[in-house]
Structures are given as C-alpha cells and as structure tokens.
Amino acid sequence: MHSHVTPFDLRAWKEGNRHDFRAGWQGGSPEFGAITLTCPLPRTSPESLVSEVRGERLPTASFEARGPHVEGMRLPGLNRSTLRVGDRMVYVTRNRFGATLEQRALEMRYAGDHYRLAALDQRGFVLSRAADDEDPGVRITVREGGRGKNRRLSVHVDGRAEGGDLSLALIFAGVDRSTLTRLGAVRAGVSRVTHFWTESQY
Secondary structure, eight states, X not given: OOEEOOOEEEEEEEESOTTSXXXXXEEEETTTEEEEEESSOOOSSTTEEEEEEEXXXXXXEEEEEESGGGTTOSSOOSTTEEEEETTEEEEEEEOTTOSSTTTTOEEEEETTEEEEEEEEETTEEEEEEOOOSSXXXXXXXXXXXXXXXXXXXXXXXXXXXXXXXXXXXXXXXXXXXXXXXXXXXXXXXXXXXXXXXXXXXO
C-alpha cells in the first residue's frame, strides 16, 4: 500500500567484537515503524559480504557481493552482487563507462516496476520509481550527515511510497556506491588498469 512518508533519520550504531562485529543504522519511521540497517552482517565466508535492512513494516532487503575481491572490503560493492527485497530478486544493470552521474546510475527492475538509483555525491543518493498508469512514481533521497556519535542517515520521500520502495532505497546506504560518482569511477578505472598491468607481468 502506498502512503506518504514523514521525513525521518536513522542513527549510526555498532556492537560486538572482532568475530561478531555489527554496525549500521537504526531508527524508525512513523509510517513504517522500527528500522535497522546492518552493514555488514558478521561474515560467514571470507568471499561473501552482506548488508541487510529489516523493518517492522518493511520487507527484508539484502545486498550480497561474492568473490575473492570482497576480502579487504568494508561494505559490499556493486561488482558480482545479488540484491533481494522480500522473496524477489532485483535485476540491476549499470553503464560502467558513463561520463555523468546520470549515465552511471543503476537501472533496476523489482516487482514489475522500474527504478533508477543515482549518486548525488559520496554521501548521498536518490532512488526514483518511474511513473506508470496507476501511480505517479516516487523519489527517495538518502543522505549521510554528522560525525562520530552524531552520524545520521536522513531520508526524505517525495510522493507516495510502499515498503519495498523504502527497503530498496535504504539497502544502498549499506553498499559501497563509490563507482557511481565521478571520482570513484576514476579510482576504479586506475585500479583496473593497475591490476591488469600487474597480472601481465607474471
């Protein structure tokens, strides 16, 4: 069911030790209740890194990156990843060679709807659901602010959203989105070139 969503904040949290460390964002929405984003979940394999959103009235969303490349990562990245919301797979495509933020945006299909996720900068992004014959669409802006114990994740929704929209937006706060920005794309390109050159020397 689509509803208007009051702007809300999630606060940074962390707990546990080296072998069972958890961190992320916690808080609540007046319309959707308590929400916890864990990023990442405790590792079950050195080649798997998972972030997860759970909410009182939200479908659970998970974003998993798999492969040897995740061993040194703090958050799952976009390469070799799987995204689920509830019991549905979300199909994700992107233009790795796009020159602008819009060209580098993620295109997604979930529950028959088309979504687009674009970076605003390194600390913020926007998820948009395209309009159709029955609904004018929605735009969800998520931005990280503050420092230290005052870190917060601010969420603002333009339009009427349902739980799946919110889960899909929030899970990306637990993902390394750097390659969606211009600077991140340049760094990723340099890293790929360096890696290929190193491999060619053996």
